[in-house]
Amino acid sequence: xxxxxxxxxxxxxxFFNEPMKIxxxxxxxxTLRKTLLKQFPDAGHIIELCVFSDEKRILCExxxxxxxxxxxILPPVCGG
Amino acid sequence: MDNIKVSIKEQLSIxxxxxxxxxxxxxxxxxxxxxxxxxxEGKPVDxxxxxxxxxxxxxxxxxxxxxxxxxxxxxxxxxxxxxxxYLSIGGIAVIVMVSSAHRAESLQACxxxxxxxxxxAPVWKKEDYxxxxxxxxxxxxxxxxxx
Numbered sequence: 001x002x003x004x005x006x007x008x009x010x011x012x013x014x015f016f017n018e019p020m021k022i023x024x025x026x027x028x029x030x031t032l033r034k035t036l037l038k039q040f041p042d043a044g045h046i047i048e049l050c051v052f053s054d055e056k057r058i059l060c061e062x063x064x065x066x067x068x069x070x071x072x073i074l075p076p077v078c079g080g
Numbered sequence: 081m082d083n084i085k086v087s088i089k090e091q092l093s094i095x096x097x098x099x100x101x102x103x104x105x106x107x108x109x110x111x112x113x114x115x116x117x118x119x120x121e122g123k124p125v126d127x128x129x130x131x132x133x134x135x136x137x138x139x140x141x142x143x144x145x146x147x148x149x150x151x152x153x154x155x156x157x158x159x160x161x162x163x164x165x166y167l168s169i170g171g172i173a174v175i176v177m178v179s180s181a182h183r184a185e186s187l188q189a190c191x192x193x194x195x196x197x198x199x200x201a202p203v204w205k206k207e208d209y210x211x212x213x214x215x216x217x218x219x220x221x222x223x224x225x226x227x
Contacts, residue, residue, distance in 0.1 A: 009131055010204025011216040049221040053202070055135045058222060072133055078219030079137075079162060079203030080114050080174050080194060 002027055002067040006036075010075040012050070015040045019070075027064040036073070046075050083157040084149070086141040088134050090165045092172040097159040101179035106157060110186035112194045114174040116167045120217070124210040127168045133202040137162065144196045148178070151192070152185040160193065162203060 007019040022039075024031045029052055036047050052059045053072045065071070085100050094113065101109055118125050145158040159177040167173060176193045180186045197203075198220070205217040 009133055009202065010206075010219070013131070014216070049223055051222045053133065053136050056139050057136065061223075072136070074133065074202055074222055075204065075216075076219035076221045077199070077201060077203055078205050078217045079201035080198045 001025060002065060004032070004065055004067075004069045004071055006032075006052075006071045006073055008073055010077075011046050012043065012073050012075055015043045024065075027066070029059065029061060029063065029065060032065065032071075047073075049076050050074055081142055081146060083155070084142065084145040085159045085161075086138050086145060087161045088132055088137050088141075088164050089161065090163065092161045092163050092175050094172070094175060097161065097175045097177040100159045101157045101177045103157060103179060105155070105181060106179040107181055108183040108186040109177065109179040110183070110190040111175065111177040112190055113172060113176075114194075116169050116171045116173055118169045120207060123207075125169070126208045126210050127166060127171075128208060129166045129206045130162070130164050130173070131204040131206065132162065132164045134164070136202045140201055141197070144193055144200065147196075148189045148193055152189045153180065156180050156185060156189055158189070158193070160197070162197070162201065 003023045005019050005021050024035050037044055050073050053074055141160045149156050157179045161175045163173050176190055178186045178190045208214050
């Protein structure tokens with residue numbers, strides 16, 4: 001089990017607007033995604049399209065999460 | 081990052097972009113300036129708010145600028161700025177300004193950079209409509225771009 005902190009941007013702010021601690025069964029991003037889907041079923045269509053990042057880079061899908069990591073959930077982007 | 085300036089801030093300045101990209105060796109300067117328009121998909125827009133992952137956005141804009149220099153030459157001067165927070169109609173949302181010795185490099189790099197920003201920068205836009213409603217604008221998933 002690991003605990004990470006996740007902060008929202010964009011559309012995800014409609015579902016939680018402050019950094020949130022979340023405990024997951026293993027270090028896989030897929031597990032984090034499933035946990036978020038379970039917690040916010042109405043955001044399913046967005047969560048499926050999101051990626052996770054830290055302060056400086058977008059995580060690769062296969063990258064393992066570390067205990068205590070501070071992460072961000074990034075919905076589809078629309079800059080410019 | 082030589083000859084590159086990237087920033088995320090509330091008020092953007094065209095004058096600052098021009099000053100940064102001017103140079104005695106640069107005979108061409110191309111720009112894209114994005115403004116907040118008063119309509120989107122048939123709905124009258126009153127203003128909008130940009131939500132930005134600032135540290136990541138600065139890193140990604142920097143990489144986009146470096147890639148442009150790789151493609152069109154290290155001599156390119158590149159200024160990229162994106163607005164954050166609330167903007168009313170006519171507000172400047174984004175500035176891409178590129179200068180080079182000759183026009184082709186600046187024009188091509190400028191057009192390429194704004195497309196990269198649209199699809200890769202961690203920026204989200206919430207529109208305020210004239211009827212009082214608000215909506216996050218649909219965007220482009222980053223997921224398919226990293227797998």
